[in-house]
Amino acid sequence: MGVVCVASYPVPEGKSGQQIVDVLQSRLEQLGAEKSGQFNVDCETYQSQVPSAQNRLVHLLHNSEQPATCFAVLDTGTCLVADNLFNLLMLKLKNFYPTRKGFKIESKGQRYSLGDFIIKIGSVTFGQNISFKGILVEVEYCPCMVPGDCWDLMKEFMQGFMGNCVENPSNYLKTKMDIMYTPADTIQQYLEHFKTFRKESLAVTR
Amino acid sequence: MATDIQDLLARSLLAVRTLRSSVNQVFERFRNGMKEDNSNENKERSFLNELQQGLLSVNQNLGEVEKLGSVITAPAGPLLSGNSALLSLDPVLDKTPLHSQLLQAYKWSNKVHDVANHAFVLLNQNSLKRSTLPSGGPAAKRLRTAQQNFHKLPPQQIDAVIDTQKRMFPDLDIKIHRPQGTAAVLEVTVGRAMKIIIVLRGLILETVNVRGLDEQSFKDNGELDIWTKSKYLVYLKITEHACAALLHFYMPHRPDIAFRSFLTWLNSYTSLFTIPCAKCETYLQDNLPPTWREFRNLKPYHEGCRP
Amino acid sequence: MESMLAAMNKKIVPLQEYFLQGSVLDASRDILLHRLRGICDNIGGIEKFQDHEMVYTIGTNANNVLQLRARRALDDPEAPWLLRYVGEPDFGDRSKHTLVRSSIDVGTSDNLVQFLTEMGFRLDHEFVVSGHFFRKGRMKITVSKIYRLLQPGDTDKVEALSKSYLVELGVVTVSGQDQVQEEMKNFAEHLKPLVHLEKTDLRKLQQMGT
Numbered sequence: 061m062g063v064v065c066v067a068s069y070p071v072p073e074g075k076s077g078q079q080i081v082d083v084l085q086s087r088l089e090q091l092g093a094e095k096s097g098q099f100n101v102d103c104e105t106y107q108s109q110v111p112s113a114q115n116r117l118v119h120l121l122h123n124s125e126q127p128a129t130c131f132a133v134l135d136t137g138t139c140l141v142a143d144n145l146f147n148l149l150m151l152k153l154k155n156f157y158p159t160r161k162g163f164k165i166e167s168k169g170q171r172y173s174l175g176d177f178i179i180k181i182g183s184v185t186f187g188q189n190i191s192f193k194g195i196l197v198e199v200e201y202c203p204c205m206v207p208g209d210c211w212d213l214m215k216e217f218m219q220g221f222m223g224n225c226v227e228n229p230s231n232y233l234k235t236k237m238d239i240m241y242t243p244a245d246t247i248q249q250y251l252e253h254f255k256t257f258r259k260e261s262l263a264v265t266r
Numbered sequence: 267m268a269t270d271i272q273d274l275l276a277r278s279l280l281a282v283r284t285l286r287s288s289v290n291q292v293f294e295r296f297r298n299g300m301k302e303d304n305s306n307e308n309k310e311r312s313f314l315n316e317l318q319q320g321l322l323s324v325n326q327n328l329g330e331v332e333k334l335g336s337v338i339t340a341p342a343g344p345l346l347s348g349n350s351a352l353l354s355l356d357p358v359l360d361k362t363p364l365h366s367q368l369l370q371a372y373k374w375s376n377k378v379h380d381v382a383n384h385a386f387v388l389l390n391q392n393s394l395k396r397s398t399l400p401s402g403g404p405a406a407k408r409l410r411t412a413q414q415n416f417h418k419l420p421p422q423q424i425d426a427v428i429d430t431q432k433r434m435f436p437d438l439d440i441k442i443h444r445p446q447g448t449a450a451v452l453e454v455t456v457g458r459a460m461k462i463i464i465v466l467r468g469l470i471l472e473t474v475n476v477r478g479l480d481e482q483s484f485k486d487n488g489e490l491d492i493w494t495k496s497k498y499l500v501y502l503k504i505t506e507h508a509c510a511a512l513l514h515f516y517m518p519h520r521p522d523i524a525f526r527s528f529l530t531w532l533n534s535y536t537s538l539f540t541i542p543c544a545k546c547e548t549y550l551q552d553n554l555p556p557t558w559r560e561f562r563n564l565k566p567y568h569e570g571c572r573p
Numbered sequence: 574m575e576s577m578l579a580a581m582n583k584k585i586v587p588l589q590e591y592f593l594q595g596s597v598l599d600a601s602r603d604i605l606l607h608r609l610r611g612i613c614d615n616i617g618g619i620e621k622f623q624d625h626e627m628v629y630t631i632g633t634n635a636n637n638v639l640q641l642r643a644r645r646a647l648d649d650p651e652a653p654w655l656l657r658y659v660g661e662p663d664f665g666d667r668s669k670h671t672l673v674r675s676s677i678d679v680g681t682s683d684n685l686v687q688f689l690t691e692m693g694f695r696l697d698h699e700f701v702v703s704g705h706f707f708r709k710g711r712m713k714i715t716v717s718k719i720y721r722l723l724q725p726g727d728t729d730k731v732e733a734l735s736k737s738y739l740v741e742l743g744v745v746t747v748s749g750q751d752q753v754q755e756e757m758k759n760f761a762e763h764l765k766p767l768v769h770l771e772k773t774d775l776r777k778l779q780q781m782g783t
Contacts, residue, residue, distance in 0.1 A: 110631060110632070110693035112693045116692060134692065136691050138687050140681055140682060140688040141681065143681075145586065145679045146656075149656070156632060174553060175553035176498050176554075177553060202478075204539050205458065206458050209459070209540050212540070213539050216548060216549045217549075217550055217553070220550075
């Protein structure tokens with residue numbers, strides 16, 4: 061288990077997401093990366109109807125990198141790491157925490173490995189009609205376990221194929237610089253990006 | 267009487283030999299066939315003449331051998347031939363191929379000698395040796411006197427030395443295991459960068475194996491896992507560098523100094539991911555961080571940027 | 574999510590618990606343990622356990638209440654926490670040999686209590702369970718004593734609730750495996766007359782209590 065940095069790659073005007081994904085993939089292949097399968101990170105949201113905890117949101121995330129795990133994140137920041145049966149448990153709670161319709165968001169795409177790095181380029185799709193919202197690139201450096209030690213190293217690597225789009229670590233990652241990294245931290249980073257995408261799409265529809 | 271018999275035997279053996287040679291000549295004549303230079307009739311007649319002469323000589327020789335053979339009588343008493351008679355007593359002589367086995371053994375030992383000589387010449391060309399002592403030739407025999415005992419130190423002494431080193435290096439977390447007997451195996455965690463297994467023989471460093479922090483040091487059955495290589499390229503590269511360091515820091519007459527220098531070199535790896543290369547000032551070259559640390563000044567370099 | 578529902582439909586997910594309960598006095602516990610050691614699978618010797626269980630509820634409406642159980646091992650702090658949902662067994666069904674109730678068992682990380690309180694659950698009651706457990710095939714048998722916490726949250730100061738041990742025989746498996754009940758009934762026969770494992774009707778116990 062290494063350190064993961066999730067970054068959003070901006071899609072310039074006039075180009076489709078698929079084109080940008082193809083450009084990034086061809087750059088990686090030129091660097092010598094090998095394809096190692098597909099990946100999928102998805103998120104569903106439940107909203108509370110309990111009087112003691114009004115407007116509490118529970119996000120249920122799954123990561124194909126940890127297939128037997130289900131991550132439940134509250135908007136207070138607590139993240140519970142549980143077995144896959146937790147999904148069924150949430151269904152049992154549907155009287156108290158019904159699903160918020162149309163809030164399913166997921167990032168899926170190709171997974172590459174290059175030396176000790178694992179790179180995933182995902183297209184983010186939103187809601188029922190699978191509309192494309194953006195590109196999330198995830199870079200994992202497997203040998204190191206502390207983000208503070210290898211942030212500069214990873215930034216240099218990402219600049220190699222993404223250009224200068226990542227200057228500083230994300231807000232969540234800044235708080236975890238000196239602690240051992242866990243898969244739950246990856247999920248929190250994804251959630252941060254998903255929230256940003258949702259806000260953008262809400263702003264657009266208004 | 268004895269000389270008579272010997273004489274008789276010698277003459278009969280000679281007769282047998284002449285018989286054999288004349289028979290050989292006849293068959294050789296047959297094999298060569300007819301000559302080409304004469305005309306046809308002469309050729310055939312000369313060929314037949316020669317054959318006839320050969321067969322006549324064969325006949326003559328055969329008669330001599332028979333005559334001599336009838337004169338020779340079987341010896342009366344036991345032959346006084348000494349120990350060589352014992353060789354003929356072996357009834358299964360045909361089944362014990364003594365002679366051929368002797369020949370094979372001799373050839374094999376000759377070959378081993380030759381191959382060992384060649385190997386010595388080739389291996390001598392390698393200049394990375396653990397000792398400066400001569401390992402072959404007359405000089406080696408002269409130096410057999412002073413025996414080093416640093417690989418046979420008692421375990422308490424080794425523990426004491428390791429404890430003093432622990433205090434000098436706060437970033438290195440050293441655990442001592444003794445999986446088999448008194449040879450110590452150290453499990454050293456270097457800061458937050460890597461874990462290294464060092465096998466000691468007394469106080470002399472034998473082998474090293476570098477792995478990541480998340481890789482297991484123990485096998486499923488609870489034993490210390492010494493040989494499994496890391497699954498990360500970085501640590502495979504550092505294992506190679508550590509083997510080179512082992513050879514560099516080898517000092518059989520002062521092993522504690524060697525151990526301390528090795529640990530100092532190892533301590534410089536706490537900055538494995540955080541420091542860029544001293545020459546090209548980038549973090550990554552070929553997707554690897556600077557994995558080489560100079561032995562003298564501990565500066566980080568990529569493997570390709572090494573001075 | 575879709576794969577979970579698909580697995581549920583294909584009846585791979587273990588969702589039902591078949592169980593029988595009985596009790597035995599303190600004095601007879603050792604004989605029962607000897608008997609169980611003899612007839613059960615013996616892998617690794619006697620296994621003891623000591624767990625702290627907290628029961629959380631959500632919902633104030635009498636009809637709309639959900640209860641979840643959070644359990645942690647006191648003797649092994651590294652073990653994952655267990656989050657359990659158990660449903661009501663069907664007491665009226667006389668055709669079955671055992672009680673059947675639905676159950677969902679989820680292993681979680683150790684911030685479970687914080688998670689549940691933030692979701693709106695509140696602590697209903699808690700207790701400590703301590704005893705031995707045995708296995709026979711896929712059946713799990715526990716002989717345990719339940720302790721009450723004298724101070725909430727302090728698991729060292731406990732007091733036993735009764736002078737007897739609770740014996741439970743249970744199997745968690747997929748739904749529709751009724752032949753497991755035969756196995757359980759046969760096993761219960763082995764333990765008579767030391768302990769009678771039967772379908773205890775909890776509603777009668779609750780009526781007795783009130």
